[in-house]
Amino acid sequence: MAQRLRRSVLYMPASNARAVEKARALPCDAVILDLEDGVSADNKTEARGQMAAELARGGFGAREVVVRVNAIDSAWVADDLMAVVAHPPHAVLFPKVNSATDVEMAEYLMTKAGLPASVKLWAMIETPDGILNAASIGRAGRLVDCLVVGTNDLAKELGVPNTMDRASMVTALQMAVLGARAAGLSVIDGVYNALADADGYMAQCAQGKAFGFDGKTCIHPNQVEGANAAFGPSADEIEDAQKIIAAWEASDQSGVIQVDGVMVEELHVDAARRLLETAGV
Numbered sequence: 001m002a003q004r005l006r007r008s009v010l011y012m013p014a015s016n017a018r019a020v021e022k023a024r025a026l027p028c029d030a031v032i033l034d035l036e037d038g039v040s041a042d043n044k045t046e047a048r049g050q051m052a053a054e055l056a057r058g059g060f061g062a063r064e065v066v067v068r069v070n071a072i073d074s075a076w077v078a079d080d081l082m083a084v085v086a087h088p089p090h091a092v093l094f095p096k097v098n099s100a101t102d103v104e105m106a107e108y109l110m111t112k113a114g115l116p117a118s119v120k121l122w123a124m125i126e127t128p129d130g131i132l133n134a135a136s137i138g139r140a141g142r143l144v145d146c147l148v149v150g151t152n153d154l155a156k157e158l159g160v161p162n163t164m165d166r167a168s169m170v171t172a173l174q175m176a177v178l179g180a181r182a183a184g185l186s187v188i189d190g191v192y193n194a195l196a197d198a199d200g201y202m203a204q205c206a207q208g209k210a211f212g213f214d215g216k217t218c219i220h221p222n223q224v225e226g227a228n229a230a231f232g233p234s235a236d237e238i239e240d241a242q243k244i245i246a247a248w249e250a251s252d253q254s255g256v257i258q259v260d261g262v263m264v265e266e267l268h269v270d271a272a273r274r275l276l277e278t279a280g281v
Contacts, residue, residue: 030066032067135178186215205231
């Protein structure tokens with residue numbers, strides 16, 4: 001089965017009706033209606049009601065709709081989950097997931113609230129424990145569908161600067177990707193905070209793709225197009241994949257062939273087919 005495109009995953013404060021309305025027309029692959037960091041403690045109840053109204057209204061088209069609830073051990077999470085039951089999103093994103101036990105508790109809370117099994121669980125990996133346990137988190141429970149790296153909190157927990165090149169977090173970022181792949185999941189890179197630094201943003205997107213991330217979380221609509229361009233299959237990649245498949249199908253498919261002087265095996269053909277499926281070609 002082709003993996004769903006998650007090139008651009010846009011955070012929107014659930015309490016900001018104008019921002020959420022704008023998200024309905026943006027070319028992002030997923031929208032996260034945020035009840036956690038994007039909402040102050042005094043506004044949690046209001047944001048929860050606004051979020052429920054936006055889910056009821058719908059109109060997000062093909063975009064995945066995800067609700068980020070408050071932490072598993074918070075005073076707000078049960079009410080957050082109850083608020084999405086009437087009109088369930090595609091997934092619920094839990095922050096600060098540190099272990100498989102946290103996943104089991106999150107699934108218990110989702111079931112207790114009455115959410116259907118079709119609602120998936122996204123887990124934020126943003127602590128040292130979360131990084132070290134990424135694979136076991138991804139394999140835990142029945143509902144985990146995606147890992148999301150929270151680089152701001154991760155940098156804070158590690159006591160390192162969150163620079164554009166993220167040199168001090170390279171190992172952690174690659175471990176998150178390894179954990180996700182070991183569990184057969186997609187994994188989304190963290191946010192880029194410098195909204196005016198378009199060049200830095202695109203450089204970090206390129207870095208994230210090179211590390212193996214499937215997409216990037218965005219904090220402003222202006223970041224969506226760049227993420228789509230960086231993480232989506234490019235025209236050259238699509239052309240190369242089509243060429244590989246055509247050459248393979250024209251051969252006896254018994255071993256190894258050459259395409260433009262490059263050795264190609266069946267595993268490369270499988271990868272080419274997955275790329276075209278993901279691209280919808």
